[in-house]
Amino acid sequence: MSLLKKILEILLRRKIVLISFLVVLGAVLILFFLFQKEASLRVGKEGAESGFINLKVEVPSGAFGKQKVLKITRISGDERRKYSDAFIGDLYRVEFADGVNEFALKPIHLKYYFDSQYFRGENYNNLALAYATDDGGYRVIPGSMIGKDERGYFVEAFTYHLSVFGLVMKTAGFQKHGVTLLREMVTSPAPAVLIVPGEDPTFKGSVGDGNIWEAVFPDRTLMIYEYALYDSRSLSYSEAYREFVRKEGRRSFIDFEADFLSKELLELSRYDFDILAHGTGGLIVLRMLQRHPEVGNVRRVVLFSTPVRGTNVVNPLYFSSMFFEKDPEVLSGIFGVEWTKLKMMTLHIRNLIDTLGEVALEILPDSSLIRQLENFNGKDVEIFSICGDTPPYGVDVSGTELEKFYPEFVKENGDGFVSIQSCRIGKTLQLKGSFYDLYSQRENLSRVEELLGYETPVFSGFKDDSYREYLPVQNPEISSESLSPQEEKVEVEKKVFPQKFLSKNFLRRVRSLTLSSYTAGSTLGKDVYVATGSGVLMWDREMFKGSVKFFKKVNDYISFLSKGDIYLIDRVGISRYAPFPVNVDVEDALITKDAILYAQMVPGGVRYYLFEDGKEKLLATSPGIGVSIKEENGRYLLLSSKEIIVLDEDFAEKERVLSSLFGDGADIVDGTFVDDALYILLSDGSVAYVSGEKLEMGHLALSVPVKILRFQEKIFAIGENEVIDVTEGVRQSFTRKIVDAFAGEEGIFIVFEEKVGVSLEEWRVEG
Incomplete structure (x- = not known):
């Protein structure tokens, strides 16, 4: 008995030890995780x-x-x-x-x-x-x-x-999902217009408290289908999608939304609909019609840039193999496409893939969803598919190896998201424009009105002096979506721009200088300073040897950066001023004697900073690309393709002007100040005059806008092959390509591209 008792005591002690060991191990594992x-x-x-x-x-x-x-x-x-x-x-x-x-x-x-x-x-x-x-x-x-x-x-x-x-x-927002009424027109017999956006949020048409589509269809009931393609998704929204995936046994966000849209339209059976859809939004509409033939209240559908047969633009394999983590300048030599355009093409593709996430796989040419659309038969619905003919950002890969992979980037064939072959369904049309502005071109909107078969006043874009955006902003982090343009009718007593622009040789050349390269130029009094790839010249005499960045005129001196040091040029000469204190990648900078304004590109736009008194301060966040910073008449201009921000002499923000003020298709190229008025050069070749309550547009028809500058009391708009005196209403053409221009005391200096290098020439106004 005593032996049995000892054995039991040993087992009990060992069990306690074992249990203790397991407890300690569990605690260690928990702490490890x-x-x-x-x-x-x-x-x-x-x-x-x-x-x-x-x-x-x-x-x-x-x-x-x-x-x-x-x-x-x-x-x-x-x-x-x-x-x-x-x-x-x-x-x-x-x-x-x-x-x-x-x-x-x-x-x-x-x-x-x-x-x-x-x-x-x-x-x-x-x-x-x-x-x-x-x-x-x-x-x-x-x-x-x-x-x-x-x-x-x-x-x-x-x-x-x-x-x-x-x-x-983020700010706690209530999830929007479904058809929302924008405006009810009870007396209109025409079908309601339903807007179905895609990757581009501007297709929604929201401007402040209004909507651009209200101007396009002034006598139609308007609705919008809101869903979270790229927005964050609430628990209820996400669970609905997960339930769809469980039932279908596959992931398809497009089909999930197609089913949801069908339920919405069936509940709104008292309405007939004409649908306008963009990009992936068009695929949702087509799959809704294909999967739910019971939806009988859709009369016509107009698709913009919808990849009915898929698109190569969002193919991760192509992007990974050809572009990811690769230098655009190196790729330029391989593919034969200008590196700056190749860089914009890469950013455009990357942004679309990031925006779509897993949905990108659904719209590849060989995806199951695209193959199913080959059997689409919407006999009861008239479908018009519109594709653009101009890839965005001036990209054109025709005649290069990239043409085989990206037909969407071939001019006259694609718009940067779809090719004419990939958008074919119903009656297919190719109109002028890119993926981002195809739906906002005035002539295209007029065509859409014809297709919908209901006569309405033609939307001609934003009327002169009808809209303004003068936006003093207190919060530098304010987004472009929260800026509310004000709509006011202003009576114009006197037009700023001449009614006609006559062709006339009003400039004569007085001197010329041949250069192997050119970066920037400016004048101090009658002295002309030029930054090249190897240094700084005072006209034809070398003043500085070395790399040059951010060569800008500020007040009565010129500043630039070279190998980490700031240099100043004044009437005495060139002197080393101070080390450059900003240790980040800078897109552009303007260096004064007391402060530095600089810009950094971030996803979706640009951030502007001020470095002053040894401290860095975020000044503003802005949408757009193509960033530049300049000093104009005692003010500082922060320019991107989508916005101009004006700072006073103390770097305080005074106003903002959004490119949407001039229509969705217009990007900002350059700007200059005269007194309190801004002259803004736009990508469509027009010039806008913005002053207080006044807005006026001058349609100059510049084929490739380059720059706008103030010379004495005149405003000159510079194009790739012409110079326009906007004040006098005359234009002079050139056979050579203009690279840049800047104003001097007695004339303007024009930089022309030559077969080898460039030529810098001074031209003066006749008479």
Whole structure:
């Protein structure tokens, strides 16, 4: 008995030890998951899933062509403070262990669990996954979806590239989903017009409290279909999509929205509809008609840039192989496309892939959805498909190797999103314009009115002196969407621009200088200074040897940057002034003796900063590209393609002028000040005059606008092959290509492109 008792006592002691060991092991494992710093997963062609307790990373099969190891690091401590305060919770760096970055061929699935205190309600889309940008900011991953499972609340999203990922909280917004009434016209017998947007949010037509489509269709009932293609998605919205995926056994956001749209139109059976759809929005409409023939209240459909047969533009394989992490200047020599245009093409493609996320795979030419559309038979609905003929940003890959991969970027064949072959359905038309402005061209809108078969006044864009945007902005982070243009009718007593512009040789050449290269030029008194690729000349005499950046005239001196140092040119000569204190990538800068204005490109636009008294200050955030900063008549102009911001001499913001003031198709090229009036050169070859309550447009028909400058009391608009005296109403043509121009005391200096190098010539006004 005593032996048995001893054995039982030993077993009991060992059991206690075993239990204690298991408890300690469990605690260690919990602490490991809570406080681990790094994790890794090996990714082969078959894919993988791993991550931290709060971040799960799922790489699908076929995302990468070879085995890769992903390294995941939780960022904390001092490094965490380097990133934006907009992030809540932990940040995670996901990178390749070998340091070689790659663009995934299929979207990587991210799933981030968050504390329930941040959840505002099942219909609010206030949370999104985001990745950190190089400038210390962040960009929201489009299509972020809120969810909940046994572990808790999470946000999931899809991305094609690795970065530092985290969660951001947006302003708590109530999710919009479905058909919304914009304006009811009870007395109109015509079908209601339903707007279905796609990738481009401006297709919605929102301007302040109004809508541009109200001007296009002044006597029609207007509605818009709102859905979250690129916006964040609430819990209820996301769960509805997940339920669709469970029932269908496949992921198709386009078909999910097609089904939802059909329910909306059936509930609105008292209306007949004419539908205007753009891009992927057009695919939603077509799939709605194909999947739901019971919808019988659609009369006609007009599609803009809809990839009925798919598009190569969002093909991750093409982008990964040809563009990702590659120098546009090197690619320019390979493909034979100007590197600046190649860079814009790359940004355009990257933005579309990022915007669409997993939806990008649905609109590839060989996708199952596109193959199903080959059998489309909408006999009861008239369909008109409109494709543009001009790729955006001046890109044209015709005659190059890229033409085989991207027919959408061949001029006269595509508009930067679809080609004429890929948009064919119903009655197909090719009209002038790109993916971004095809639907806003006045002549195209007139054609749409004809197609809808109901006579309405032709929308001719924004009328002269009808709209203005004079926007003193207190918050430099204000977005372009929140700027509300004011609409006022102004009586014009006197026209600024002449009614006609006569062809006349009003300039005569007085001297010329041949240069091997040219960067910028300016004058101080009668002295002419020119920055070249190798230094600075005072006309033909070398004054400085070395690299030159940001060569600008400011007040009575010229400043520039060379090898990290600031140099000033005044009447005495050139002197080294101070080290350049800004240690980031700068798109453009204007250097004064006391401060530096500089711009950084960020996803979706540009940020302008002021460096003064040893401190950096964010001045403004603006949409657009093509950034430049200049000093004009005691003011500072911050220019992008979408907006001009005016600062006073103390760098305080005085006003903003958005390009939407002049119509959706117009981009800003350049601007100059005369007294309190802005003269703005636009990409469509016209010049706008903006002063207080007054707006007037001068349609100069410049084929390729280059610059606008003030010379004495005159305004000159410079095109690629002509100079227009806007004040006098005369124009002079040139056979050579104009690269740049700047004003002097007695004449203007024009830079012409020559067979070898350039020529700098002074021209003076006759008489």
